[in-house]
Amino acid sequence: MEEPTRIDELPFELLVNGIPVRSVDVRCAPASDDFQVLLTDPQLGRFSLTGAFELEMREKGSSWRPVTLEQLTKTLTENSEFLRAQDLPKSSEMAEHRLFDRIDDVDIPYQSLPRLSPFTGHDECVREVKRVLREARMPHQVAGAVFVVRSAIRTRICLLRAGFRKSPISPTALVEPRTGLSVQLVERRF
Numbered sequence: 001m002e003e004p005t006r007i008d009e010l011p012f013e014l015l016v017n018g019i020p021v022r023s024v025d026v027r028c029a030p031a032s033d034d035f036q037v038l039l040t041d042p043q044l045g046r047f048s049l050t051g052a053f054e055l056e057m058r059e060k061g062s063s064w065r066p067v068t069l070e071q072l073t074k075t076l077t078e079n080s081e082f083l084r085a086q087d088l089p090k091s092s093e094m095a096e097h098r099l100f101d102r103i104d105d106v107d108i109p110y111q112s113l114p115r116l117s118p119f120t121g122h123d124e125c126v127r128e129v130k131r132v133l134r135e136a137r138m139p140h141q142v143a144g145a146v147f148v149v150r151s152a153i154r155t156r157i158c159l160l161r162a163g164f165r166k167s168p169i170s171p172t173a174l175v176e177p178r179t180g181l182s183v184q185l186v187e188r189r190f
Contacts, residue, residue: 005157007076014072015056015064016049026076028154035073125181132162145183152187 005026014021016039025038025046037049049055051069058064067075122145129147133140136158141148149155152172159174160166167173173182 005161010076011059012075013058015054017054024076026073028151028157035077037069037073037076121179122181125176125179125183128176128178129159129183132159145181146186147183148186148188150187150189152185155185 006023007026008023010021010023014024021039025040026035027038028035038046039049040046049069049072053069055067055069055072056064057067057072057075126142126145130140130142133147133149133155138155138158139150140155147155156174163177164174165177167175167182169182170184172186173184175182
């Protein structure tokens, strides 16, 4: 299971069942593209918030107001550097990629281009992506600079944490920071 993103400084004050909370963890829910908000208690350990908790938040200079778990999650993901909604592909884009970007449907023989990859630096870029995904234990397959992954959202978050940045060319591409070259993510269950 992937490591959650720690949010140490909340942009607001938060009460969970009347108890002040200073930091939370956010992660992708298992087998889903939704996010979970996690709390860590010294006696209970780490647990996920559910709709059964009473949540209240307060921005500076305002009064306490009740919020739902969905509102809290939306606020946290909008304020987190790695979980911004505009950086993640929309469900319509994901559906389009699932419909049209089927690598297993294309019969293209593998050709190694030994002169091109070292010349352009893509081999170093691909090695870096493989290293990051291997350390995160994320299964993947590689075809040139295209990475076939189980969850594009989780992979995107993992690579953003490693310093990659959003590509201006494509919503499913990321730019490797050292080489400035991009890699493409394609989601496929395997």
